[in-house]
Amino acid sequence: MNATSHKPPLAEAAALIEAAQRRRQGALSEYEAKRLLGLYGIAVTREMLAADAAAAAAAAARLGFPVALKGCHWTLQHKTEADMIRLGLVDAAAVAAACAELAPRLPEGGEWLVQEMVSGKREVMLGLARDPQFGACISLGIGGIFAEAVGDVVFRIAPFDALEAEAMIDELRLGSLLGPFRGLPPADRGALARALLALSDIAQAFPAIREIDINPMIIAGAQPVAIDALVILQP
Amino acid sequence: MSATLHPLFNPRSIAVIGASEGTSATGAPKMGASALQHLIEHRFPGRIYPVNPRGGTLMGLETYRSIAEIPEEVDLALIVVPLDACLDAVRQCVAKNVKGAVVFTSGFAEAGRADLQEEMVRIAREGGLRLVGPNTAGFVNVAGDMVASISMVCQINPFRKGPIAFVTQSGALGGSMLGRGMEQGIGFNCWVSTGNEADLDAADYVDYLLERPEVKVVALFLEGVRDAAKFFAMAAKAARLRKPIVVYKTGVSEVAAEAAASHTGALAGSDRIFDAVCRQFGLVRVDDVAMLFPVALTFAWVGERLPMGRRMAVVSASGGICGVAADECARAGLDLPELTEAAKEKLRGFTPPFASLRNPIDVTGQIRSYATGYQDTVRTVLAEPYIDGVLLLVTMAAEPRASFYGREISKLTAEAGKPVIVAWTGALSVAAQGYPMLTANAVPNFLSVRQAIEAMAALERYRAFLDRQEQRKAVGDRP
Numbered sequence: 001m002n003a004t005s006h007k008p009p010l011a012e013a014a015a016l017i018e019a020a021q022r023r024r025q026g027a028l029s030e031y032e033a034k035r036l037l038g039l040y041g042i043a044v045t046r047e048m049l050a051a052d053a054a055a056a057a058a059a060a061a062r063l064g065f066p067v068a069l070k071g072c073h074w075t076l077q078h079k080t081e082a083d084m085i086r087l088g089l090v091d092a093a094a095v096a097a098a099c100a101e102l103a104p105r106l107p108e109g110g111e112w113l114v115q116e117m118v119s120g121k122r123e124v125m126l127g128l129a130r131d132p133q134f135g136a137c138i139s140l141g142i143g144g145i146f147a148e149a150v151g152d153v154v155f156r157i158a159p160f161d162a163l164e165a166e167a168m169i170d171e172l173r174l175g176s177l178l179g180p181f182r183g184l185p186p187a188d189r190g191a192l193a194r195a196l197l198a199l200s201d202i203a204q205a206f207p208a209i210r211e212i213d214i215n216p217m218i219i220a221g222a223q224p225v226a227i228d229a230l231v232i233l234q235p
Numbered sequence: 236m237s238a239t240l241h242p243l244f245n246p247r248s249i250a251v252i253g254a255s256e257g258t259s260a261t262g263a264p265k266m267g268a269s270a271l272q273h274l275i276e277h278r279f280p281g282r283i284y285p286v287n288p289r290g291g292t293l294m295g296l297e298t299y300r301s302i303a304e305i306p307e308e309v310d311l312a313l314i315v316v317p318l319d320a321c322l323d324a325v326r327q328c329v330a331k332n333v334k335g336a337v338v339f340t341s342g343f344a345e346a347g348r349a350d351l352q353e354e355m356v357r358i359a360r361e362g363g364l365r366l367v368g369p370n371t372a373g374f375v376n377v378a379g380d381m382v383a384s385i386s387m388v389c390q391i392n393p394f395r396k397g398p399i400a401f402v403t404q405s406g407a408l409g410g411s412m413l414g415r416g417m418e419q420g421i422g423f424n425c426w427v428s429t430g431n432e433a434d435l436d437a438a439d440y441v442d443y444l445l446e447r448p449e450v451k452v453v454a455l456f457l458e459g460v461r462d463a464a465k466f467f468a469m470a471a472k473a474a475r476l477r478k479p480i481v482v483y484k485t486g487v488s489e490v491a492a493e494a495a496a497s498h499t500g501a502l503a504g505s506d507r508i509f510d511a512v513c514r515q516f517g518l519v520r521v522d523d524v525a526m527l528f529p530v531a532l533t534f535a536w537v538g539e540r541l542p543m544g545r546r547m548a549v550v551s552a553s554g555g556i557c558g559v560a561a562d563e564c565a566r567a568g569l570d571l572p573e574l575t576e577a578a579k580e581k582l583r584g585f586t587p588p589f590a591s592l593r594n595p596i597d598v599t600g601q602i603r604s605y606a607t608g609y610q611d612t613v614r615t616v617l618a619e620p621y622i623d624g625v626l627l628l629v630t631m632a633a634e635p636r637a638s639f640y641g642r643e644i645s646k647l648t649a650e651a652g653k654p655v656i657v658a659w660t661g662a663l664s665v666a667a668q669g670y671p672m673l674t675a676n677a678v679p680n681f682l683s684v685r686q687a688i689e690a691m692a693a694l695e696r697y698r699a700f701l702d703r704q705e706q707r708k709a710v711g712d713r714p
Contacts, residue, residue, distance in 0.1 A: 133460060133508075134463045157515055
């Protein structure tokens with residue numbers, strides 16, 4: 001009944017995870033996490049790593065203003081709580097100032113992650129958790145500031161197929177948000193389903209990954225884009 | 236599983252090891268007496284061999300001092316000896332080449348003696364003996380009049396036979412559910428209390444019971460899943476055979492989630508994950524233990540007439556209950572499409588002038604003055620192509636009107652190609668002939684509107700699952 005075909009791990013993704021393990025990281029940094037997701041076809045923000053404030057400002061100019069600036073290190077797993085995010089920086093001076101402000105809290109070996117700003121009124125969150133009994137579980141939930149209060153999240157056991165991914169989207173109580181909603185175009189369901197399948201593939205390919213959060217994934221126009229991602233590795 | 240379990244469920248001969256006649260201090264029969272008595276009273280068609288070191292006769296049957304003394308082959312042994320004698324009894328069964336044994340005795344893993352349990356399983360497996368239990372109320376092959384149980388539910392005699400295979404991980408609660416279910420007119424094919432599942436577990440029993448042609452549906456009371464892969468395989472087999480498994484699960488609290496580092500991990504409590512398992516593998520989950528059998532029976536009676544979609548019609552003679560039904564349908568995710576003008580025009584021909592012909596359809600109390608108005612209304616909505624199922628709500632109906640409903644709804648249901656479910660909310664004491672006609676004629680019926688609508692929603696979810704399975708077959712997709 002469930003899928004039997006295990007896709008082999010992508011070599012580049014495997015190398016990325018092995019390198020992190022060699023460095024004894026308990027998680028991937030956001031930059032690494034999104035590279036992994038990108039390799040599996042999930043749309044992520046355009047972003048660049050910068051070693052210092054000057055490089056960050058230059059990166060911002062290349063990406064185009066406004067940008068977001070985040071401290072980037074594998075230990076920074078909850079950046080909002082750690083106050084390591086500045087959004088909507090409009091010029092090089094603002095980027096430099098933000099770096100200066102955040103620098104005291106940046107962990108040893110940390111870098112700056114400069115990102116394009118992606119706007120969209122609707123957010124979802126995707127994830128992977130491993131159940132001791134049933135194995136890898138992939139989640140899809142309505143995101144945003146009310147996400148926890150709303151608690152609209154559904155799971156499937158990996159691996160699963162496109163029909164199950166579609167069924168997950170249909171199962172959301174607030175699934176109508178993803179249709180044509182208040183003048184917004186319907187979210188690209190196919191892209192969302194493919195992202196869920198990609199997580200299913202990642203879960204199968206990399207037992208070394210314990211948990212994943214893609215939160216938020218903003219529906220930009222119709223396109224779901226991963227804004228932040230957390231990949232926790234097995235201890 | 237069939238080769239393994241068929242001889243256990245259809246034994247030609249049964250030995251009761253530790254059979255007795257006595258009563259305990261409370262006046263209740265001893266376990267060894269119950270086991271023997273239930274076999275005899277339920278007229279087990281095969282041979283019964285009581286085993287007791289004292290020999291003689293028990294309940295009129297020749298009693299053997301040991302299992303080795305039994306002159307013929309023994310298919311199944313019921314072990315009702317004290318804890319410290321269990322391993323020896325199992326050894327004797329192995330020596331006698333017995334195929335299966337039910338170990339009723341408690342005090343094993345559930346009481347901290349996992350070592351004793353493991354040793355017993357080892358002895359059994361090496362000797363090719365399969366074990367039910369230990370710490371079980373036993374099992375009943377209702378269809379085959381084989382009652383290998385010490386549960387007091389066996390005092391109900393005869394058992395009511397029917398399409399449900401009931402597997403439970405709780406013996407005492409299971410027995411009570413079985414008894415109450417039979418009193419409510421629900422019939423069973425089998426009942427298994429799985430006990431500690433030292434050897435065979437719930438998935439093994441379900442896997443086997445699905446193969447019995449008379450089993451149309453499985454009702455499963457679950458506390459935990461022992462082996463996920465086996466559980467998935469069981470579900471896949473049920474889907475292949477199009478026999479639904481209706482499941483109620485306890486222990487849905489959030490334990491594993493606490494240690495999670497991610498948001499996803501924190502959300503992934505056992506309840507949500509089990510819910511995902513049910514949806515993905517086509518198990519029909521109920522969240523009210525009292526709904527386990529009624530929903531299972533609804534599946535058995537509806538059979539292949541599953542709703543093709545979520546679009547329902549509601550017919551009643553009460554405007555008040557129509558409002559309740561509209562709210563409950565919305566809650567359950569079922570739609571109530573408005574009837575077409577053509578359908579309404581047709582209905583106007585046989586309903587009172589004040590009838591409300593939107594959907595829900597309120598034919599009003601005046602309908603009783605129209606000889607065939609109710610039946611024609613129901614028949615008309617059943618025939619509308621955009622209606623996938625019909626809910627009939629009977630409020631206060633006393634005889635002879637109650638019998639009118641019982642009789643006509645039974646006919647309408649029998650001829651319908653779509654599911655019909657009844658909610659009967661009125662007093663039953665004045666509907667003593669009419670209301671029971673529904674169950675007698677296999678019309679799914681409930682005493683509450685919410686339950687009737689939840690049952691319909693369960694049918695629809697299962698049909699959607701089967702659709703996905705069909706699509707997979709059609710495209711040869713990986714499932």
